[in-house]
Amino acid sequence: MTEQVVYVVDDDQGMLESTVWLLESVGLTALPFTSGSEFLNACEAGRDACVLLDVRMPGMGGLNVQEEMRLRELNLPVIFVSAHADVPIVVRAFKAGAHDFIEKPYNEQLLLDSVQQALSKCSLSQTHSQGQQHLQDRLASLTPRERDVLLPLVQGYTTREIAEQLGVSAKTVDLYRARVMKRMQAQTLPDLVGMAIAAGVVDALRLR
Numbered sequence: 001m002t003e004q005v006v007y008v009v010d011d012d013q014g015m016l017e018s019t020v021w022l023l024e025s026v027g028l029t030a031l032p033f034t035s036g037s038e039f040l041n042a043c044e045a046g047r048d049a050c051v052l053l054d055v056r057m058p059g060m061g062g063l064n065v066q067e068e069m070r071l072r073e074l075n076l077p078v079i080f081v082s083a084h085a086d087v088p089i090v091v092r093a094f095k096a097g098a099h100d101f102i103e104k105p106y107n108e109q110l111l112l113d114s115v116q117q118a119l120s121k122c123s124l125s126q127t128h129s130q131g132q133q134h135l136q137d138r139l140a141s142l143t144p145r146e147r148d149v150l151l152p153l154v155q156g157y158t159t160r161e162i163a164e165q166l167g168v169s170a171k172t173v174d175l176y177r178a179r180v181m182k183r184m185q186a187q188t189l190p191d192l193v194g195m196a197i198a199a200g201v202v203d204a205l206r207l208r
Contacts, residue, residue, distance in 0.1 A: 004119050005049040006030045009039045009065065010081070011057040015104070019052060019081070022108055023115065036060035036068075045074050050099070050118035052111075055082035055089060063089070066096050077118035081106060135199050138184050146183065149176040153189070154196040 006023050008030050010016040016032050023030040033039040037060055039051070051069075055062040066078055077099035082089075085103045093101055099121065100114045142150060152162045159177070163170045186192035 003029055003048070005047060006115055006119075007033065007039055007043060007049060007051045007076075009033045009036060009051065009057075009062070010054040011035065012054070015054075019111075022111070026112060028115070036062065036065035040065065040068055040072070040074075043069070043072075043074050043076070045072070047076070048119070050077040050079060050115060050121075052079050052081050052115070055080055055084050055093075063092060063096070066093065066098065070096070077121050079111075079114050079118055081111070135195055138195075139199055139201070141183050142180065146176055146180050149173060150180050150184075150192075150196070151201065153177060153180065154193045154201065 006028050008016060008019050008023070010019065010032075011034050013034065016034065020030040020032050031042070033042065036053075036057060040060075043051075053062045053065060060068070062080055062082070069076070069078070078093075078097070079099050080090075080093050080101045081104060082101070083104040085101060090101050099118045102111055102114060139147075148166060149162060152165060157165070159170050159173045163173045166173070180186075181192060184192055184195055186195060
């Protein structure tokens with residue numbers, strides 16, 4: 001199982017240490033940083049992690065760090081922890097995709113619950129992303145003729161109709177259909193249809 005990590009970014013050394021201690025007390029791995037730039041240099045894309053981020057810090061503030069994460073495609077859930085939770089800052093943080101915004105001094109259980117939710121969200125996102133990649137890889141392995149059969153097949157056309165469309169025999173279509181099912185690792189036709197919808201090959205609303 002991939003190790004889950006919490007990046008903790010806060011220029012207040014005392015607050016940084018107490019937050020790291022709290023996270024480690026429940027078995028989480030916490031990586032401390034006293035500046036946004038230090039964190040950005042160490043942050044790894046695709047890691048099973050979330051970020052606890054202070055808003056006001058010397059140099060690069062939390063909102064700027066969040067924006068830089070977006071530019072660098074560091075798609076990790078961000079939890080802002082700040083004593084400066086005025087409405088415009090909170091609104092801006094959530095509009096930019098923040099997972100949560102917690103005021104200092106924070107309730108320890110509230111913080112831990114938010115971290116666990118963020119880590120679960122990250123794990124689900126990674127699993128979905130990996131599944132999509134595997135699906136695209138299987139689609140890419142199809143030959144042009146197999147793709148010609150796949151599309152009408154998942155759209156609900158019969159073997160005979162597909163044969164007429166492609167100008168081949170029904171037996172040939174059955175042969176290609178079996179190959180498509182095997183390459184796509186689909187056990188049933190509904191499985192194949194679900195894969196095609198998930199991959200964006202067909203629109204669920206346009207099926208027969």
